Amino acid sequence: MNAPPRVLAIAGSDSSGGAGIQADIKTVTMLGGYAMTAITAITAQNTTGVQAVEPLAPELVARQARSCLDDIGADAVKIGMLGSPATARAVADLLAGFDGHVVFDPVMVATSGAVLADEETIEAFGALMRRATLATPNLPELAALAGMPCATPDEIAAAAHRLAQDHGCAVLAKGGHGAEARVTDRLVHTSGDFASFDDARIETRHTHGTGCTLSSAIATLLGHGQPLEHAVRLGRRFVIEALRKAPGFGAGHGPLGHQAVRGGSSSTGSAS
Helix, strand or coil: CCCCCEEEEEEEEECCCCCHHHHHHHHHHHCCCEEEEEEEEEEEEECCEEEEEEECCHHHHHHHHHHHHHHCCCCEEEECCCCCHHHHHHHHHHHHHCCCEEEECCCCECCCCCECCCHHHHHHHHHHHHHCCEECCEHHHHHHHHCCCCCCHHHHHHHHHHHHHHHCCEEEEECCCCCCCEEEEEEECCCCCEEEEEEECCCCCCCECHHHHHHHHHHHHHHCCCCHHHHHHHHHHHHHHHHHCCCCCCCCCCECCHHHCCHHHCCCCCCC
């Protein structure tokens, strides 16, 4: 029996279980991986919003991750909400010698709830992208990181190409924030090659944790040895199935149905 891929998730905790570390653990587990965590912040939240946040010190975040890497090791690391430039720099320093895959979901929200789009944050995120295999920004994050508008397909492609070239990592520009009836995600490789993934938009309010789930899925699939493009394809399929099977919990943006995604939507098939 082959050992499961070891996946370290560095992100905030969501007490309601829909996003953050909790979504990461569910996703990694359902896709046949072994999940480890380094928690960046404790939150009190549910489907209607965030009621309280307690950030952890950057040194403690790095210590959690180091404890995992020094003993168990990791085949892939997923990075989610960091909450401050200081934590981003600490994580970048920690991963300087790491030789596995890194998937960076550049969540540009502070632990206070404020949007992080200042020069210090963008510079710190740049250091993480230079270490990453893949960055997975949504359209507002892509616009902030690239310093370019992202209102049209050509603008989105140009911004993703800029990030890929500037930082040496592939970029998956997620189209979920658009208003079109179909959602198009654009994967740009460092070589300049690209691929597009297009699906009909699923009309549902139960979308809490989609970005966390996708980035964790891709990290796990890369840990299984899948090529990047196929890992993105299968990761998107996992998210789509989890959206369709959402349990309907909560009065607001409810969680996905991670626990219901089994069999053909999981992970480890060939890249054919």
